[in-house]
Amino acid sequence: MDTDNTIPPGLRNPADLFFQKDGVRRAIVAAYWTVIILAIPLWWHTTSIERLPLPDARVSHQVSKSISIPVQVCIEGASEGLVSQVEGAGGGGYWGSMRWCVVLVSPALASKDAYVVTTTGPERVLRSRQLTYPVDESHHLQSTNFEGKDKQNRVVQFSSRYRLAFSLLNEDASAGNAVMAWNVQKGIQEHIQPVLDILKPLHNFTIESQVQYYAPLAFGVQPTEDRIYGLSYEDLTVFVNSAEWTLSSSASNDPVLHFLLFIPSASHTPLKILTSKSDAFLLPQWGGISIYNTPHLASFAHLSDRTLHRTFTTFSTQLLTLLGIPELPAGIASQDIIADLPVAAGRADEKEGVGDCQGDTGYLANSIENMPVHADVRDDIEGSLDALEKMYSTTSTSLSQAFTYSAEAFNLASRAFFNPGMLALLYFPCGA
């Protein structure tokens, strides 16, 4: 600026150095500023966590909704009394966690999965969805209300795939009485397969079986008087010795239902359950166990057909209980009914499951501050909400349709909940 003073000869005037020109200097300074300003959004982007908003309101709304399943009943040759009775029952009731109500339809517009009641007939028969019975016994209709509410919630978490693991456990094979092998194929073919065939529309089953020769109990069994080794209720709860018995199978994530045939060693025979007469008991949501005391102390090459038969009938009933199929009133048994109920039940369970998953996801996201919520999580949640709504809409029209929707909703919700991306908290490296 103040260039009034004389520059001694031989020295150059700094003012006319090229980088001392005002323009150049301004440019330089400007360059610095531009870099800084441009850097800010980058910095912001790289250091911030993506947290997309989750539709909490919709979730809570859906959770609050309750569903009720209309059971279409079409009465042919209706008699007034019967209709009134049915409408009386029309209030419906609960089965499992699901409400149902009766809707009367005229034969003309009865859809294919309506229950048809015919009053003209000699005796009570139920064929597919066709209930025929004499008029005078009409009051019996009430008794076909299912009261199979799952009290000690033994029913397993609903899943479209199950693995059934059958195990023959010898407590101590070399100590005298043991069963070296069993014809598990036969047992399954005769007793389990029919049930599985019925349930095919609901579940896929994969079956595996093994034999173990040394499956010690985790607790000591004391003989009662008259030389009987008794299992108390507490014993039953800790009966499965998962440390020693290699029952768990690591290959897939499908829920496993275990069915164990336990053969006590010579030193523990006979082994009885004190609280009940039966030799079998059921561990809620885990599987069924049946104890077989060999008639006389000896090792058998394989299991006698009688025992096999008995064991597998037990297993099949245990299987039904675990899957939540109720016992029907005597004389009334129909594949379709059995098939329909778990659909509905499963859907109800799932609806709750979905609600939980979504709710939990939202809760997590809100409670943990720097947990990233990416697009995929949000999309999953919303997808499952949509599926739920579709389910509600289709409930009245088609059960199976609704079932597929609820399954979809459940899968999406759980996928969102277990999304690994949400675990990746943001860390800054601190040297080592």
Added chain:
Amino acid sequence: MTMTSNLMLFSLLLLNVVSLCFAEEFFDEKLTVRPLKDGKVASTLAFTTILKNASPRSPQKLHQDDDSQQYTLFPLALGQIIREYGVTEMHLSLNAGKWNYDAWGQPVEPGVGTGAELWAWIGDGALESVDVRWKGLRNALAGLFCSSLGQLDDLRTTSPVDVFLPEGSLPSSDTQQLRHASHPSENVCTENLTPFIKLLPCKSSAGLASLLNPHKLFDANWHGMGDEGVEVRLSFQVVSDPLRSPLATKQDWSFSTLFDRTVERSCPAARSSVVEVSLPRNSPYSISPEPTAAEEAQARYNVQAMAKPVDVSMKWLHEFQRLNAQQNESPATPLSIQRTLKEWSQSRGELSAAITNHGAYPVQAIYLETMPWIVQFYLHTLTATVDGEAQPSAISNLSYIPAMPHSRPTTFHVLLTIPAKSTLRLSMDVTKAFLRYTEHPPDAQRGWDLPPAIIYPLGLDSQPSRMYTPTLLVDLATPDFSMPYNVIIFTCTLVAFIFGNIFNFLTRKFVVVSLRDLPKERND
């Protein structure tokens, strides 16, 4: 422990049509005890489960639901893994210690490389690629055996097909691919033995398996597990040293000294359970109890028939001559190998292997290096010398897949011709990688374990078996992780200094200042 397993799987059709009757599953157990010439004792327990009418799950069917699996003796947990990933043949070995070929000879189970080694033949043609299933297999086995097999990742996976030949017969229907990985710094201990025992029908509570006693086994000089055949073969090798204590003078051993256990009762599920003891040739001994059958060099016991408890023991008449064993004894194997890594700087080194042929005839052998990318070869420096003088002709059929930094290991594979009674020395310069700081292991200053090289002699005997060199430890350039902040401070200071100066010069305005009244100084 070494555990190799080679499984052939059932065809499900067979199982469902002809229901699998128990006659089709057999379980055999066998214990082989060999006194070694350096006074140690090698014992190998082999547990074999044979399955008839078995064939592997077709890869094309993998995406469909698997059919039911009914096993009586076969370990279900293993079967599920194998079927899940459609594996045709699989070998897993977990070893601790280093097998001394010169003194101990060829092991019964060839896979004795230190640490963990896993290789599998996997059928191709499934929806999921072979590599995806290989990854799944690794993780599943890691879960089953409580070992860190998950670390056998792509950084260590190679496919050396002509050294790791399938030992079962592969189905010709679809193409099979080999995946091999080894992890030398895997530590083997009790928590790996327990799941191993759980795979046996009689666990460790009856039969020969009851000899598997962790406390004793892990006091041994070397131990390993394995399995093999058209079947599952779980085997366990131990080398124990009856002469370890300076006071011990004789090579005597017995079940109770080797395993600290005896066979109390036989396993009812076993078809046969046999003990084989190889008898010393040239020194007087006594063995008890009386063998069921005895060939000239071997005593056989049928444990099931014998009175329990069974405690086979062997006593020597004379003291063991340590000096003779050291001096006038020829090596127990025709080849002996020495492999060294000379590191003369943080970035360079020389890898050299000396293979000595003790035999009277020249030997051809495949030499295989599967080296992680952290050590890379300078192939042009590869030299081969026989007894000192260079002999390039000793090397042939060289195949080399270079490493990819941070991803793929090197596969170096060469056919050697070793003249009779001479030493072939391969040597090659290597460069050591500079790692990202996140790639260093927690114990960074320990260095990196390098997997063993493998020698595969051809035409030595009927079926050639692999020989593993000892592993190596390489030091890479490692920052002092104990004080990272010094590094940060230094670098920041430097950057600040440079930036500050440049900034200052670029943005400062220079002006001429006249100092009239100032007395003249000497420094302007």
Added chain:
Amino acid sequence: MDEGPPPAGRSWKNTLQKLRGRFKPEKNAAEVRVRRRRAMIQKLHQRLPFLKVLLFLVGYLWMVAIPYPDLGRTTYIDENALQPAQVSTYWDWADVHNADRYLDDLERLGDRNASSAELSEFVKTEFQKSGLPAATQKYTFSVGSTNVTGVNAYAVSSSPRASGNEAIVISASWIRRHEGGPTELNLRGVSAILALAKYLKGHSMWAKDLVFVVSDGYLDGMQAWLGSYHGSKQNNLQAEELLYASGVIWNALSIDYACHSFSHLGVFHEGLNGRLPNQDLINSFERISRFTGGVPVVLYDHAKNVVRHVGYQGPGRPSGIHGLFHPYRIDAFTIYAVCAQGPHGFHALGRVVESTLRTMNNLLERLHASFFFYILTDATYFNKIGSYLPSAILVSVGMMFHGLDIWVMSGWRLEEQPSEKVSSSSQERGWVSRQRPVLHALTIMMATHILGALVFGSLSLDNWQTLAPILFAVVAVVPLAALLLRSRHHSETAPVSTVLKALNLCFASTIISVISVLNFSLALLLAIALGIPLAISTPSSRLVQYPAYILLAAGWLLFLPEQTQSALWNWEVLSVWFAPVAAVVTLLPM
């Protein structure tokens, strides 16, 4: 940056002007700033002489103060994995008996002074008797015309369950450590090794291989063994390949035990070229010896002082065979049994060594905590790098200031008669710049270095002892050549000597400050040797000074023959770089 982006409009410009006015009230702040700066520089320059003296003084005083314990602190264990003295030892009297038996045999061999071949053969056989794979190694060094030959014996006890990637070396040399004095055999050390080998292999707790080495000679044997173990090439050495190899050696200890019994255990730790082992090792040994063996530990053999440390480290000669391990990044030290009438013997030694090995065995990684720079003033006291490094640095800074001062001065000269020269507009007497004959000065420096190299080269001839006086004479005469350079000195150029002195000072100070990190003791020595003399040397009154400087520069040729000899031997056999450095560097002053 008083200029933002270009101004937009007039109003904005005005406000900018105002702001500027606010920040610089008076018109030419630049001038004020320049004045202030000059004033400061002038003050500084006036105080410079005082400052220099102060730096030198503080530096030298600090050096003297280093041994003073209050400057240091007590030792501590930094690496947690070591866990010293935490194990129970099993070495008992039976093993002591073994050691005594070995000792008898060895003494018998020693009495009929058996050849090293026999001795090594004996050791090898004993190793093999205790069941270890053992072998011998012949080697030959050619130093000048003389050949040093010998035979090493070694055994590898591979660890039971580990991969054998890491190893610990336990070694003893046949000839116990000596400093030029008479040599005696390290028989008890060797028999201790033999007994330990027999005993240690009986345990299965070793996670690392144990390598037992009995090296021939004093230093040469171990040098040869290590060389071929690590495959380092040394062209004056022929050594056999090792038959048995093990993994990477992390730690090593050598035993030096000659007389019947000992009262203390001494620690020797200085290595080649002044490298030190990680201090954790020495500290844990000290604790183990105190608590497990009940033997007090001293530094060296009782005469613990820093001068001795400097004496070892400065010339970079190892204070024992442990020193040869350090170049291979192996932490090693020597356990030295201090002769006395008791009370301790093999029993205590064995237990201490066993426990020390167990401690080394505990290591999961190399000793890596930055614990390599220290001065032990006592077995339990040490100085951190921060508390001793400044001494040398201060001196070198002083030299640098002095040099720069002279450099600046040499660029100017006082004009008496008033003149209208082209130089800065000056009325009466003022400073006029003159040229500095830098080229001459550099030539002379180069010449001296070359001369130094020549002298060193001629020393590596065999009969250098006879050559020495001639060399001395040469060295004494050559500098006179510089006179010729000085003769034609006129007013436009500064005298060569001044420039030379300036450059010398700067050069020396740089060398000192660089070396002070590599090898502090050497830096210390250089600071003492070069600091003052270079500072006070003046071109005038040469008659007095010249001989003194010549003596300082080349006197060692005449008066310290054996030190020179050993330094040379170290250079050739162990490649210690003290000798060449000394020869080349210390010829500077003139």
